[in-house]
Amino acid sequence: MPRFLLTLLATTIACASGSGPGTPIVPPPPPPSPDATSILMLGNSLTYTQDVPGMVADFATAGGAPRPVVASIAFANWSLEEHFNNDASRGAIDGGGFDVVVMQQGPSTLPSSRDHLILWSGRLRDLIVDAGSRGGLYAVWPPLGDDLEAGIMNYTDAANQNSLALYPVAQAFREARRLDPTLPLTTSDNFHPTATGAALAGMVIAATIFDQDPSGYPNPLPTVIDPDDMVTMRAAARYAVQTFGRR
Numbered sequence: 001m002p003r004f005l006l007t008l009l010a011t012t013i014a015c016a017s018g019s020g021p022g023t024p025i026v027p028p029p030p031p032p033s034p035d036a037t038s039i040l041m042l043g044n045s046l047t048y049t050q051d052v053p054g055m056v057a058d059f060a061t062a063g064g065a066p067r068p069v070v071a072s073i074a075f076a077n078w079s080l081e082e083h084f085n086n087d088a089s090r091g092a093i094d095g096g097g098f099d100v101v102v103m104q105q106g107p108s109t110l111p112s113s114r115d116h117l118i119l120w121s122g123r124l125r126d127l128i129v130d131a132g133s134r135g136g137l138y139a140v141w142p143p144l145g146d147d148l149e150a151g152i153m154n155y156t157d158a159a160n161q162n163s164l165a166l167y168p169v170a171q172a173f174r175e176a177r178r179l180d181p182t183l184p185l186t187t188s189d190n191f192h193p194t195a196t197g198a199a200l201a202g203m204v205i206a207a208t209i210f211d212q213d214p215s216g217y218p219n220p221l222p223t224v225i226d227p228d229d230m231v232t233m234r235a236a237a238r239y240a241v242q243t244f245g246r247r
Helices: 003-011 052-062 080-084 087-095 111-130 148-161 169-179 195-209 227-244
Strands: 038-043 069-074 100-103 134-138 165-167
Touching: 038 052, 038 087, 052 069, 052 195, 069 087, 080 087, 080 111, 087 111, 100 111, 100 195, 111 134, 111 148, 134 148, 134 195, 148 165, 148 169, 165 195, 169 195, 169 227, 195 227
Parallel strands: 038 069, 038 100, 100 134, 134 165
Antiparallel strands: none
8 A cells, every 4th residue: 555545544533523432543554465355444433433444354354354454534523525525535545556445424314415425425436436446335323213214225225326335234233223122332322333333333344345244253342242242243234234235
């Protein structure tokens, strides 16, 4: 990966005005092995909270893939339009040599945010294709009590209309809550992921990109994530990936 991109990724920080917890996880990635997949994640606090990119790398490796290089550019409250207009994001797409670009916007449950998601994921898709990469949408969940079904539909429609992969994390959250309504997927704000929620997101994204069965994934944080919860997460991830995932 070019030296300028390593510097760019290492120095990206969260907007000071952001409301999400934590800071972006943007470490300089190590040099990839010849057969390792390189992944760029563009998003906001639902990407960097609890290090979802790191979870993706860990699960992919646990599933038998050479450890992927996973870099991220994520700012609190950012939309895909802001990534499209951001020199760092565009430079990473154009010059980073990434195999996969994972895009994440907010819940996008409203008609206006649906239109926004479709428009800007399509424009970023054009950049991604021109760079020789493949793009996909990380479908996220809304705050607890908001319209989860609308968000799922809007992310699915955006992926369909723009010929993008779909990483159905919101569908996995829905299934996990159906199986166990007490599963601690989000923090006290009922929105940002706990370690459990971030692990479920990482499972879905890794399993979809690498065509793996998440049923065999180990517990990444055995002192934090309850073993019984991990059983539920594996089942929810497997259902979501097999039913809704698209590479």
